[in-house]
Amino acid sequence: MNEYDSQRMAQVLQQDYRLTIAPEEADVILINTCSIRKKPENKVYSLVGRYKCLKDKKPDLIIGVGGCVAQQEGQRILERMPYVDLVFGPQAIHRLPRMLEDLSRNKTARICATPMEKDFEIPSIKGPLPDSSMVRTFVTIMQGCDNFCTYCIVPFVRGRETSRPPGAILEEIRRVVSEGIKEVTLLGQNVNSYGKKNKEFPDFAELLRLADRIDGLRRLRFTTSHPKDLSESLINCFGQLETLCEHLHLPVQSGSSRVLKRMNRRYDRTGYLTKVERLRKACPDISLTTDLIVGFPGESERDFQDTLSLLKIVEYDQIFAFKYSPRPGTRAAEFEDQIDEEEKSRRLAEVLDLQREIGSKRFKALENTVQEVLIESADQTGLKGRTRGNHVVHLKGNKNLVGKLVMIRIDKAGSHSLQGSIIPNHALQLPNK
Ligand code: 5AD
Ligand code: SF4
8 A cells, every 4th residue: 555655656756756766866855654563663763864964965855755654653753853854644645746836945844644534535646667678566445444453453543434435436446457557456555345335336346346357458356355254245355356366465464263363363263274175275376475363462382382273274376464462552462462573583583494494395385387477676686576376486588578478487596586597488468358
């Protein structure tokens, strides 16, 4: 979601500004922030501090802080960091051109824009993508979250769930496809509840079917799915829709039903495992990834062992595991049975060790298979692409293959990526839909 927001920032400003990767060249520096855990939040302050010396040399430099930390801290950022000119929340991105214009005109002005409207509708952004070499991109289908998992700050900084009208979504997909995008990831905090509040909207599975029919779109993905809302009709889309890739990110958070209950996840271990079984039956090749939290308040050794055993049963291709980080204002931050840092670190290391073994085994099984790969980028070392299962593949080849789908033989599996070679005369031509 943050990546998408950064892209929108670049897009709304491209009429007046040019992107640079060199901060010392910039007239405006915007820092997009995340408050999901303490660590990224801390980074904001050190990063902004680093840009202060640029401002000392170039007083007209505008420094803006956007994203969820901006939403949460608002005015406090301006108080704490006098050299920050602008604080803006996720719902204020479309107002950036106007706000920057005001700041350039009035050098002493400082702006804090952190609106939180109940039914905020994501404004469609016209104009080309900020980088013409992009082959894949995100399209937001909904904003916010109503789930209130007890550890999570998102509902407080992104507001209530609102779905974008299907017409605007399909139109945006058509537009990015016409600019050369081959792969679209539909984005939302909880995509499975798309359209539930709007009777006239299709449900998420139906929206996928509509997107699948768009001419020129080759690959479709989505994130994030909440296991409690993963419907039978959505499961059946896998293996049925031509563009829908065989990969699902399905955050489990914990393998213990007791912990899941305290997290307010509203599914239990058995319910989750049953959905995984259904998915594998509908689409045997599906690759699964997940998010996990270790050291949630009150997580006993037995609960933790349940998480390890769930990893062994599901065999994810990849996991994203985090130590529980108390977020101010959330319910779990007030729970009394917090786990100490050392224990959290031990559990995290153990989870990652186990997953290294499981992941290696899953990746190894891809050796000597043939995969459809979308080539995303090229550099001196070669080409980089992705399988439909979302595994990164490195290979040698001509850089004019960027943006093409090619058939690759997987020669060697590493722990996080694959190495492959192009099967000669086998540039993949899917029927023109
Ligand atoms: N502490 C640790 N991890 C968290 N996540 C969300 N909130 C917290 C928190 N307070 C993780 C969850 C979520 C992912 C995006 O970040 O696993 O799925
Ligand atoms: Fe946070 Fe839970 Fe909503 Fe995901 S579903 S954004 S973890 S509150």
